[in-house]
């Protein structure tokens with residue numbers, strides 16, 4: 001049931017409707033695409049949208065609006081915008097907003113709200129959106145006067161993108177969007193340059209010059225700060241080897257000879273051992289997250305630390321840094337001039353990388369997902385963008401695909417949101433329409449936002465979906481196998497629907513493969529098709545992801561099983 005929408009009283013001359021100011025503010029912020037779903041309390045804004053230059057993408061669930069906006073933001077570097085009504089519309093946005101919060105993605109989330117006169121009365125579709133979102137946004141606004149709309153929106157975009165990026169909520173009561181205000185000039189904010197600490201540069205340079213085994217620990221903050229070029233300049237100058245977190249993948253091309261691999265729970269042995277052995281760890285845009293560090297007390301036990309981050313509160317939060325830089329990562333990296341002698345150390349790390357390189361010669365005729373993904377990434381080439389869901393398949397993508405830029409790998413790192421893959425594919429395709437965008441999903445994850453196949457169809461978005469189907473919640477199954485004495489509780493998905501048929505019903509091309517001989521042809525068909533397409537890949541349900549560092553263990557205690 002929609003709440004009644006009385007037409008507002010006639011405006012005074014020079015006055016403009018609040019909803020119109022919302023649309024103008026979004027246009028002024030440079031938003032091209034916005035992702036949303038209408039409903040009662042946000043209807044005035046939808047009314048004003050028609051005729052604007054904004055391109056609205058009607059998703060089929062608000063969670064997908066937030067997740068698509070998240071991916072759009074990661075690829076473009078601009079704040080993603082999502083839009084929903086009050087009550088259930090707002091609560092459906094929550095997972096996507098939390099996802100952006102955990103991965104520091106700039107986002108402006110707009111929700112309708114019941115009229116201010118009804119707030120606090122348990123009115124139809126009323127929920128305390130401001131209160132609910134408080135822990136998962138960088139900032140929130142509840143707008144009470146239409147005249148505040150222009151500067152609230154300008155502030156929201158500024159806050160979402162400045163420093164450490166994150167989501168900002170704007171809650172818009174219906175009488176505010178239905179009310180009138182006079183257009184006002186906006187003050188222009190000049191971002192203040194952060195003073196650069198030359199003492200810290202000198203201290204860091206001294207540590208780098210003295211190090212024998214320095215190592216870069218690259219996180220997602222590098223991409224968020226668009227600092228990958230500065231990082232590459234630094235690596236080209238110094239030849240210091242690097243490891244990356246899940247979110248840091250691609251900031252240094254994974255094919256680069258100085259790149260040793262992903263570290264952490266599912267990181268490579270070579271990367272985790274390099275961290276164990278290094279004497280200087282230069283942490284850039286990373287936060288010593290437990291999935292990366294394993295048991296923190298045992299992490300980089302021999303290393304001094306230099307920490308660069310956009311967010312001052314991260315410096316020294318989990319690991320003391322000898323030198324910390326809060327602020328502009330690019331300026332800091334370009335400010336260093338030390339020239340360490342790292343030839344022997346780099347060769348040592350590279351030797352380990354060769355020695356422990358993954359093998360792809362799995363026995364049997366079944367499809368070995370890591371081999372399939374490696375071939376796929378090689379064939380798709382450097383321009384491709386991979387989005388993924390959460391589970392074993394996500395880790396196989398991180399381990400076996402190649403990334404030449406951070407925007408080529410979109411994953412829900414901090415929150416671990418099943419259902420991210422397809423909406424993220426939508427956001428990525430709108431951000432880079434000419435890119436080959438591939439979503440790798442698991443059968444559990446895919447079902448969480450399967451309705452977005454309809455969005456793909458409607459906008460003819462040529463997303464290439466690789467559905468790795470093990471008829472299980474695979475990653476949970478692996479943990480039950482290793483840490484719960486094989487008590488396999490509630491992980492069976494063997495009654496999955498016939499995925500190809502489901503895709504066909506949504507009007508999407510689809511096919512299934514289940515033996516190794518079909519892989520090359522399947523990949524060729526997937527990459528050669530112009531529209532949206534699903535390749536359903538059946539694999540052995542017992543296949544696990546290796547290596548794995550058990551929770552709360554040091555990273556060097558990796559479990560590894562090979563055939």
Ligand SMILES: Cc1ncc(C[n+]2csc(CCOP(=O)(O)OP(=O)(O)O)c2C)c(N)n1
Nearest residue numbers: 391392393416418442443444445473474475
């Ligand atoms: C929304 C959500 N619910 C639950 C989880 C916990 N979880 C992590 S991985 C996983 C299994 C994923 O299964 P699937 O998508 O089939 O991928 P697979 O591990 O089999 O590759 C679950 C349930 C989660 N990350 N997100």
